[in-house]
Amino acid sequence: MYRSIYAIAVFVLLLAGMPRLHAQKRPAPKASKAPATTKEQDREGIEALQKREIAASIAFDVSALLDLWSDDGVLLPPRHEPVVGKAALKRFLEEKKEQFANYDVLAYNADWNEVMVVGEYAYQWGTVSIRTRPSSGGESETAVHAMRILKREEDGAWRVARAMWNEAPK
DSSP, rough: HHHHHHHHHHHHHHHHHHHHHHOOOOOOOOOOOOOOOOOHHHHHHHHHHHHHHHHHHTTHHHHHHHHTTEEEEEEOOTTTEEEESHHHHHHHHHHHHHHHTEEEEEEEEEEEEEEEEEETEEEEEEEEEEEEETTTSSOOHHHHEEEEEEEEEETTTTTEEEEEEOOOOO
16 A cells, blocks of 8 residues: 555655656757867867966956856855856956955966866866965965866867866865
């Protein structure tokens, strides 16, 4: 008896959830207008993105950092709501810049353990370390484990589409 009541309850819940599941479906992605590239061009494009990221991060240049992201970029910082889209990314970066206004970024290193290109997307995971010095003196280093998805845009440039990180052990 309990099994049949349980089965009916599960069935009702599934039916109730169907409209919601259907509403969450997204239209199929449009065909890419990004130019076809070779593996070498992809590698060079991703390396160019990483060099721009290092320079922009050391300077904490919000405009240059935003240019690294796709328009629909999503950032998933630890203990924070998702940051979705360029307007939200800009607010997030400006808040961080203000929060760390009294710090100099001395070094920014990204050591990607794996970079895999799959069509117009690529994923990478690794460790990012940042060395800073507060205006009060001294230095500190922070490291995070990061994963991100890159997208080759219509202009052929690679941009960050999705990113997340968590603290690395000391």
